[in-house]
Amino acid sequence: MNEKEHDELLDLANDHAEGELSEPQRQRLDDWLQADEGARRIFADFMHDHAALYWDQVSETPADVIDFPASSVLTRLNGVWGIAAAVLVFAAVLFFNMERSGEDSTFATMEKTRAAKWESGNLPTAEGARLGEGSLRLAEGLATLRFDSGAEVVLEAPVEIQLVDQMNCVLTRGTAVAEVPESAFGFQIATPTANVVDYGTRFAVNVDSNSGATETQVFEGVVEVEHPMSNETVRLEAGQRNYVAGDEVSEASSVPEEGDWAQSLPVLRRGSDWTMVPTAKDAYVMSYLLKEHNSEELLLVKNSGTKKGPSRKAYLGFELGSLNLDELAEAELILHFDPTGWGLASHVPDSEFTVFGLKEAGLDGWSKVTMTWENAPANVLGHGAHLQSDAVEKLGTFRIEQGVARGAFGISGSALVEFLQAQTDEVATLIVVRTTEEELPGGLVHGFASRRHPFLPPPMLSLRVAE
Amino acid sequence: MTDTDPNDRTEAFLRLLAEHERKLGLYVTGLIASPQDAQDVLQEGKVIMWRNFDQFELGTNFPAWARKILFHQILAYRRRSKRQPFQLSERTLELLSEESESAIRERRWVNREKALQQCLLKLTEEHRDVVQMRYRDEASIEKIARRFEKTEGAVYRLLSRLRKNLYQCVEQQTQPSS
Numbered sequence: 011m012n013e014k015e016h017d018e019l020l021d022l023a024n025d026h027a028e029g030e031l032s033e034p035q036r037q038r039l040d041d042w043l044q045a046d047e048g049a050r051r052i053f054a055d056f057m058h059d060h061a062a063l064y065w066d067q068v069s070e071t072p073a074d075v076i077d078f079p080a081s082s083v084l085t086r087l088n089g090v091w092g093i094a095a096a097v098l099v100f101a102a103v104l105f106f107n108m109e110r111s112g113e114d115s116t117f118a119t120m121e122k123t124r125a126a127k128w129e130s131g132n133l134p135t136a137e138g139a140r141l142g143e144g145s146l147r148l149a150e151g152l153a154t155l156r157f158d159s160g161a162e163v164v165l166e167a168p169v170e171i172q173l174v175d176q177m178n179c180v181l182t183r184g185t186a187v188a189e190v191p192e193s194a195f196g197f198q199i200a201t202p203t204a205n206v207v208d209y210g211t212r213f214a215v216n217v218d219s220n221s222g223a224t225e226t227q228v229f230e231g232v233v234e235v236e237h238p239m240s241n242e243t244v245r246l247e248a249g250q251r252n253y254v255a256g257d258e259v260s261e262a263s264s265v266p267e268e269g270d271w272a273q274s275l276p277v278l279r280r281g282s283d284w285t286m287v288p289t290a291k292d293a294y295v296m297s298y299l300l301k302e303h304n305s306e307e308l309l310l311v312k313n314s315g316t317k318k319g320p321s322r323k324a325y326l327g328f329e330l331g332s333l334n335l336d337e338l339a340e341a342e343l344i345l346h347f348d349p350t351g352w353g354l355a356s357h358v359p360d361s362e363f364t365v366f367g368l369k370e371a372g373l374d375g376w377s378k379v380t381m382t383w384e385n386a387p388a389n390v391l392g393h394g395a396h397l398q399s400d401a402v403e404k405l406g407t408f409r410i411e412q413g414v415a416r417g418a419f420g421i422s423g424s425a426l427v428e429f430l431q432a433q434t435d436e437v438a439t440l441i442v443v444r445t446t447e448e449e450l451p452g453g454l455v456h457g458f459a460s461r462r463h464p465f466l467p468p469p470m471l472s473l474r475v476a477e
Numbered sequence: 478m479t480d481t482d483p484n485d486r487t488e489a490f491l492r493l494l495a496e497h498e499r500k501l502g503l504y505v506t507g508l509i510a511s512p513q514d515a516q517d518v519l520q521e522g523k524v525i526m527w528r529n530f531d532q533f534e535l536g537t538n539f540p541a542w543a544r545k546i547l548f549h550q551i552l553a554y555r556r557r558s559k560r561q562p563f564q565l566s567e568r569t570l571e572l573l574s575e576e577s578e579s580a581i582r583e584r585r586w587v588n589r590e591k592a593l594q595q596c597l598l599k600l601t602e603e604h605r606d607v608v609q610m611r612y613r614d615e616a617s618i619e620k621i622a623r624r625f626e627k628t629e630g631a632v633y634r635l636l637s638r639l640r641k642n643l644y645q646c647v648e649q650q651t652q653p654s655s
Contacts, residue, residue, distance in 0.1 A: 017641075020641045020644060024637040024640050024641065026565075027640065028633070029510060029511055030633075036565070039565070040565050040566050040569050043565070043569045043572065044568060044569055044572060050572055050573060050576045053573070054573055054576040055580070055644070055647075057510065057573075058503060058586050058589060059589065059593055059647060060506070060510070060640065061502070061503040061504075061505075061507045061515075062503060062589070062590050062593050063643075064506060064512040064612045065499055065502050065503055066499075066590060066594070158538040158541065159538065159582075175582065176538075176582065177578075177579075177582050193538075193541045193544075193545050195575050196575055196578065196579060
């Protein structure tokens with residue numbers, strides 16, 4: 011902004027302060043302020059001076075700076091609260107002075123931890139602890155931080171984060187999911203490669219611990235991903251994601267459709283003798299159609315018992331044909347849970363999930379597109395968790411604590427190993443149900459990442475074959 | 478907090494309000510310009526805050542909570558105001574509110590307020606009187622013109638120049654010294 015423009019802006023601000031803007035002036039000012047952040051700052055500062063001239067001449071100005079009659083103290087504090095407020099003016103001045111001299115340096119609270127194991131870091135980690143500037147390293151579990159601005163950040167281990175102030179933190183590795191209310195618009199998560207600025211929304215950021223690459227996905231609202239190296243900004247809306255690595259910034263893209271995402275799923279190896287096999291197909295069925303409460307990314311599981319509520323069961327298909335399972339020594343099923351946003355987590359008890367194997371080979375041919383509650387293999391229609399007992403084999407259970415909606419859960423053990431070895435038709439179908447019924451209608455819907463999830467791993471069998 | 482003694486609740490509210498009222502007043506005045514209208518909005522906002530105080534969680538950020546309520550009151554005031562055609566749009570107010578939040582967060586305004594007091598002392602006595610009449614005594618331009626035997630236009634221009642000078646003075650005082 012050149013000097014002439016700066017002067018024009020102050021003139022407009024002055025006329026605005028006096029309530030004397032003409033319509034063309036108002037239009038000019040309005041457009042200018044919307045388009046120019048620098049102008050907003052100048053304007054806001056000018057208007058704040060204007061406000062301070064009005065307020066501070068009266069109640070808070072030290073008497074030795076400007077002399078004014080004591081009676082005028084009441085003129086700014088009239089109306090319904092006048093008397094009570096006047097009584098407390100003394101206290102207010104006292105508080106105000108305290109605030110100026112030594113303000114509490116904390117700005118966030120460790121709201122909740124689940125199965126949390128902390129590594130080095132210089133901040134307290136107990137639930138309820140107040141947090142100031144410093145760092146946290148979570149090795150295992152989940153931790154929820156609430157910033158005084160209203161922003162809530164859930165840390166998913168392994169994760170490392172530095173807290174800067176109530177509107178800023180730095181994520182150096184791992185995954186953080188932020189929920190930002192209106193009061194915290196502009197909340198920012200900086201990473202080694204990007205600044206993710208939130209405008210009232212729910213979003214997840216993942217930082218790769220080796221490369222510092224940043225992946226951002228928006229569930230609701232709008233987020234801006236700034237790339238300081240190129241000064242580029244990518245705006246992400248609900249359902250979009252992007253990726254920043256080094257000097258590369260990807261465009262905003264929609265959460266991928268089934269097809270193209272599938273190709274990018276490799277068989278991962280975990281150590282030389284472990285093989286990770288993602289689902290070749292996965293789906294869930296629902297006892298009745300609830301249009302809004304569907305997900306492509308998550309496989310939903312819910313048990314409404316025999317009640318009419320929308321129960322859901324998940325089906326996982328693994329192709330094991332290329333693997334020799336004769337020497338299978340260990341097997342694990344790993345599911346990455348993520349909040350579905352439906353139902354109140356805090357109102358749901360600890361939940362038990364059961365994983366069944368589908369015994370009959372002839373039933374493994376189900377497809378995501380055509381499978382329904384009515385034709386799903388082994389499904390018992392009248393119940394949210396039951397399956398036809400002669401068609402399935404119980405392989406194991408796992409438990410998710412009340413209030414936890416994220417994290418990796420699963421089963422392992424000899425029942426799973428033996429079931430996988432017994433599969434003769436190269437496809438193994440596992441069925442996941444929630445054994446725990448909801449206590450009240452409208453309870454939490456659990457969900458774990460499907461093979462279509464943009465950044466969480468798909469349901470995965472981790473297999474170790476003995477040498 | 479429902480199990481708290483209602484008297485404690487009332488006292489907590491009055492304390493928080495007394496502690497933050499001035500800053501809340503500054504926030505509203507900064508957004509709607511007219512100090513008198515800002516008083517009205519603040520007054521209504523305080524009633525709403527009191528009615529909804531059971532939703533406020535003690536120990537969390539009261540001014541941030543209060544500003545949210547006040548911002549809604551500002552929008553409501555703007556919608557019903559007869560002067561609406563002359564006011565800034567809702568989108569602009571939202572952006573300015575965000576700017577306020579960051580200024581508060583950076584403690585930028587605390588510094589400006591201190592500097593402003595210093596800058597007022599640098600004015601000539603007559604100029605300071607003009608500012609005080611307009612702001613402290615809420616005198617009209619016309620009244621100030623009569624008092625100083627000037628035209629209204631001259632007083633308007635003088636006030637405009639004084640505000641700009643004060644702004645520049647505060648800017649200089651709050652720049653990090655090089």
